[in-house]
Amino acid sequence: MQEAASPEEQGAAGGEGTTTDDAGSSSTGGSDAKAEGGAADPEGTGQFQQELPLSGGTAGGQSAAGAPDTAARPPQTTADDRVTGDMPLSDGPSAAKAGTIVVDGVKYVVNADGVTATVAGWHDTAVPAGDLAIVAKVVSGADAYLVTSVADEAFKGCTDLRTVALPDSLENMGKDAFAECPAFESFAVGERNEAFAAFDGMLFDAPLETLVRCPEGKRGTALLPDTAKKVDEGAFDGCAQLAVIEAGPDNQAFATVDNILYSKDHTTLLHAPARTVAAALALETKTVAAGSFAQCDGLASLLSLGSVETVEGGAFSFEAFANVVVALASGDNYDARKAVWERAGFSRFQEPADPGTVQAPAPGEGGFAFELLDDYTLAVSWSGGSGEPDADLTIPTSGQVNDVSYRVSAIAPGGFAGIERLTNVQIRAPITKVGDNAFAGCANLSSVTLEEGVASLGAGAFAGTAVESVAIPASISFVGERVFSDCSALSRILTFSNAADVAPDVLAGCSGVSVYCPVAPDGTYPWNIGLPAAGNHRCAYGLSFAPEPLTLAMGESADLFAGGTCEVPQGCELAYSYPATPLSVDNGQATGKKPGTSEVTATLSLDGIELARATRTVEVCEAAAEETEDEGSDEVGRGADDKPAGETVQNEVLPSEAHEDDLVLLGEEYPMLSMAAMLGTSETFEVDAPTGQKLICTVLSSTAGTSDRRVSVAAADPTSCEGALEIPATVSGGGEEYKVVEVAYRGFYYSEIESVALPSSIETVGNDAFYGCFRLREVVFEGSGATIIGDNAFLGCRVLGAIELPAGTTSIGSRAFALCAALADMVVPDSVTTLGARAFESCSSLASLVVGKGVDSIPGLFVMRCPLLTDIVVLGTIQAFDPTAFDSADASGMVVRVSTKAQQTLWTEANDANGFGLDPANIVVAGELCTVRFEPSNGGSLLSSALSRRERLSPSLQRRHGTALDLPDGMFKIFPVPVGVSLPP
Numbered sequence: 001m002q003e004a005a006s007p008e009e010q011g012a013a014g015g016e017g018t019t020t021d022d023a024g025s026s027s028t029g030g031s032d033a034k035a036e037g038g039a040a041d042p043e044g045t046g047q048f049q050q051e052l053p054l055s056g057g058t059a060g061g062q063s064a065a066g067a068p069d070t071a072a073r074p075p076q077t078t079a080d081d082r083v084t085g086d087m088p089l090s091d092g093p094s095a096a097k098a099g100t101i102v103v104d105g106v107k108y109v110v111n112a113d114g115v116t117a118t119v120a121g122w123h124d125t126a127v128p129a130g131d132l133a134i135v136a137k138v139v140s141g142a143d144a145y146l147v148t149s150v151a152d153e154a155f156k157g158c159t160d161l162r163t164v165a166l167p168d169s170l171e172n173m174g175k176d177a178f179a180e181c182p183a184f185e186s187f188a189v190g191e192r193n194e195a196f197a198a199f200d201g202m203l204f205d206a207p208l209e210t211l212v213r214c215p216e217g218k219r220g221t222a223l224l225p226d227t228a229k230k231v232d233e234g235a236f237d238g239c240a241q242l243a244v245i246e247a248g249p250d251n252q253a254f255a256t257v258d259n260i261l262y263s264k265d266h267t268t269l270l271h272a273p274a275r276t277v278a279a280a281l282a283l284e285t286k287t288v289a290a291g292s293f294a295q296c297d298g299l300a301s302l303l304s305l306g307s308v309e310t311v312e313g314g315a316f317s318f319e320a321f322a323n324v325v326v327a328l329a330s331g332d333n334y335d336a337r338k339a340v341w342e343r344a345g346f347s348r349f350q351e352p353a354d355p356g357t358v359q360a361p362a363p364g365e366g367g368f369a370f371e372l373l374d375d376y377t378l379a380v381s382w383s384g385g386s387g388e389p390d391a392d393l394t395i396p397t398s399g400q401v402n403d404v405s406y407r408v409s410a411i412a413p414g415g416f417a418g419i420e421r422l423t424n425v426q427i428r429a430p431i432t433k434v435g436d437n438a439f440a441g442c443a444n445l446s447s448v449t450l451e452e453g454v455a456s457l458g459a460g461a462f463a464g465t466a467v468e469s470v471a472i473p474a475s476i477s478f479v480g481e482r483v484f485s486d487c488s489a490l491s492r493i494l495t496f497s498n499a500a501d502v503a504p505d506v507l508a509g510c511s512g513v514s515v516y517c518p519v520a521p522d523g524t525y526p527w528n529i530g531l532p533a534a535g536n537h538r539c540a541y542g543l544s545f546a547p548e549p550l551t552l553a554m555g556e557s558a559d560l561f562a563g564g565t566c567e568v569p570q571g572c573e574l575a576y577s578y579p580a581t582p583l584s585v586d587n588g589q590a591t592g593k594k595p596g597t598s599e600v601t602a603t604l605s606l607d608g609i610e611l612a613r614a615t616r617t618v619e620v621c622e623a624a625a626e627e628t629e630d631e632g633s634d635e636v637g638r639g640a641d642d643k644p645a646g647e648t649v650q651n652e653v654l655p656s657e658a659h660e661d662d663l664v665l666l667g668e669e670y671p672m673l674s675m676a677a678m679l680g681t682s683e684t685f686e687v688d689a690p691t692g693q694k695l696i697c698t699v700l701s702s703t704a705g706t707s708d709r710r711v712s713v714a715a716a717d718p719t720s721c722e723g724a725l726e727i728p729a730t731v732s733g734g735g736e737e738y739k740v741v742e743v744a745y746r747g748f749y750y751s752e753i754e755s756v757a758l759p760s761s762i763e764t765v766g767n768d769a770f771y772g773c774f775r776l777r778e779v780v781f782e783g784s785g786a787t788i789i790g791d792n793a794f795l796g797c798r799v800l801g802a803i804e805l806p807a808g809t810t811s812i813g814s815r816a817f818a819l820c821a822a823l824a825d826m827v828v829p830d831s832v833t834t835l836g837a838r839a840f841e842s843c844s845s846l847a848s849l850v851v852g853k854g855v856d857s858i859p860g861l862f863v864m865r866c867p868l869l870t871d872i873v874v875l876g877t878i879q880a881f882d883p884t885a886f887d888s889a890d891a892s893g894m895v896v897r898v899s900t901k902a903q904q905t906l907w908t909e910a911n912d913a914n915g916f917g918l919d920p921a922n923i924v925v926a927g928e929l930c931t932v933r934f935e936p937s938n939g940g941s942l943l944s945s946a947l948s949r950r951e952r953l954s955p956s957l958q959r960r961h962g963t964a965l966d967l968p969d970g971m972f973k974i975f976p977v978p979v980g981v982s983l984p985p
Helices: 007-012 318-323 334-344 675-679 901-914 955-961
Strands: 025-029 047-053 097-103 106-110 116-122 130-133 137-140 143-150 161-166 186-189 196-199 202-205 210-213 220-224 242-247 254-257 260-263 268-271 278-280 301-304 325-328 348-350 367-372 378-383 392-394 398-401 404-411 424-427 447-450 469-472 492-495 514-518 537-544 550-553 557-559 565-567 573-577 583-586 589-592 596-606 609-621 684-688 694-702 709-715 722-726 730-733 736-743 752-758 778-781 825-828 848-851 871-874 895-898 923-925 929-937 940-945 974-978
Touching: 097 137, 106 143, 130 573, 130 596, 137 596, 161 596, 186 202, 186 609, 242 260, 278 404, 301 404, 325 334, 325 404, 367 398, 367 404, 378 398, 447 469, 537 596, 537 609, 550 557, 550 589, 583 596, 589 609, 684 730, 694 730, 694 736, 709 730, 895 901, 901 923
Parallel strands: 116 143, 130 161, 161 186, 220 242, 278 301, 301 325, 325 348, 378 404, 392 424, 424 447, 469 492, 492 514, 514 537, 550 609, 709 736, 722 752, 752 778, 825 848, 848 871, 871 895, 895 923
Antiparallel strands: 025 573, 047 097, 097 106, 106 116, 137 143, 186 196, 196 202, 202 210, 242 254, 254 260, 260 268, 367 378, 398 404, 537 565, 557 589, 573 596, 583 589, 596 609, 684 694, 694 709, 730 736, 929 940, 929 974
16 A cells, blocks of 8 residues: 655645645635635646557557658746646647556546546555545647546545545446545536436436445445435445435335335345344345345344345355344244245344333443334433443444344433433434433533434433534434523534424523524525524525536636535635646636646535535636747756656556446455364365465365265465466375365455366365456366356456356356356356356346256346347247346347247247347247357368358357457367358358
């Protein structure tokens, strides 16, 4: 991890990653008028370091037409006498170029198209912190590049990054672009962006239908808009501080039950926030989805009053099976209901308590008391006895009743009233209700923290306390009578929403209180500040910009807030964040300095608490050449690293696009457990693979005096297992030879291997065996072994371009090849009889799928999110279809080729009955099938076929392979091809 540079070092590196104070940021103390601020900021030093031709493009100083480019002009001097050394590459048409532009410490790499750029991360030691604004356009001399993408892992590990403003031009967001950023709280997106939008600080697609990413540092509640229909996999990864995922009652796709996200009908539990300790499942729950509790490290109990039918693989971490108590009510079908959870891996079961049950400390002892409410959540209070709570008290968010954990949803009426020891109280989500008089009369209670998610403050909740100031979160919808009455020390209330129901006497007996609340356009405010004699004040605040961009010429200034709102009460601070190179902001006035398009973010705060934030696009247009040239100057500008502008910092190859299907939900990293540890009986020993990696072998069977000695194999340390891996067919341990028959559960989980050769002795590739092997490109099975491919076996192997399964494979597990984004063609052998649900989910390059003769049923979510899939060949006799087989798939363009007329009829009927979305005309009979072989010839390959009559390659293979493949000598591929599909001449 790089450390943040000092301001001096950042200046030398070409600008700051986040413009603060002296570079691209200004702030102002508040007044009741518009912002008053400091001096204009000096210009940043975003420079360009020599664009180099991409391979395959024009090079050597030639234009696209082949004519020599005009010589680069000498360095120019801008209007403020800063030498920039702009170097246009040509006066004619631009060719595709590669290079790096550094603007305020952020690197932008020119894409292969020569007209767009990708945000690549930060330059040198200028690690972004605080607020980061990504520019919409980067400029070098006569060349301008629209910023359209953020690269994979671009800002990964920026531990102090807090907010990010994305420009209107952005089209693609790379995988893990903001991973491992624990302080990252919110996205802001330009109003005119056609790909993305922000809501509640989270990143969505532009229609607010798909949640793309929740910032890892978001705390308390994540609120989904009513328009939301989908949550991308991995959207909540790393969000360790989330306690509630809230979907409003008007949302048509999702619902929230007990702070957990469900499908609208409550039948599928989709995602539990990471801070979930105890979960009461909705009565209607039938399915617990994969990954739904994978990040809940503190999960202690599950209450299921209904009949759950399916717990999908990966729904829980391995540790949960040993630690979590499942509370099941006795009664009808108890054994069947229990069996579902036992099959999933759970072993601890308990009868839930009856509502009304109270768990209190032993007589004479002090401690928390919990009462089980009708909704199976708890109300908490303090039971006196001889003890008192800590002076600094965090109200617990869960508690146990009869050895089962439940969520605390309320602080009981009078629950902590009159406890003089209390000085500071924190009330966190998922607590939603503070009961009447909950802390009344706590004479020394001076500080109260209410986290987002708290919804109701009961009558007199903090009456007669020493509270000095309090922030009311936006989630508060009810404030009861006299909540802060007779609080003589109270001087400030800060509210983040104008709650609909606020009692008129909330401040009875208080004087000199300033109530900060959002501007109400109609001038109606629910907070009654009382008679003028009380000396209470209402301080309305608010920021908004006009939706259209602000356009400036170089040197021109204009009011950022024209057409918007800027209300900055006394005591508040207004600050601006923006790239310093193209513009400056002073006292709300933006001034253009260099051509470019940028986002300016204004932030209003009070004593470090953010009140409001707004973002506006500012476009600075090019000025005439005579206005920016200084012919008397012969200096050469300095770029990053104090090199002359135009000198290369580095020439990098970066992705120009990021694809949604590359987003892989891989859960959290769990400690590797050997199979012996799981079974508790078998021995383990370590060996070296033929390719040098350390392997752990677990004895599965070892019968004395026989050759029946078998082991499973796993990486001794997956994080250091890399490169080409060959798994041996036999190993020696303790003087005995063993046959390697299994790749263990999570055997190479998250490893760095790039290829693997599996011996013919392998019978089983275990669940999660190669899960998350991002670098794995090649898998070779020797012989006809590997009868079982487990659940998630190759999930997330995103560069695995092809795999040929052995002829003896009988079972392919659920999600076995999910998120293998490079997999283009797949053949399921005839020997396979079991094909798991979602086996090919999000294989975004998959275009051709052949299902062998042994498969007789089409599973659920069969080809989920396979956007390029057009050809499906089904060789067997299908007898059953899961109704969700083609859910989340665009089936309208798919051609399904079946073996008989009867199968065509069956597929057509299933399509109509289940709404698969297939075009009936595309369900066709293929007739007999044959093979096409690709053989080497003169360094390439010729297409030959053993065909009984004239046929052609299927359209998808034709598009990808044409009539020749550049295969290495001695290599060939075999594809089944339906008769009746023509071959190229």
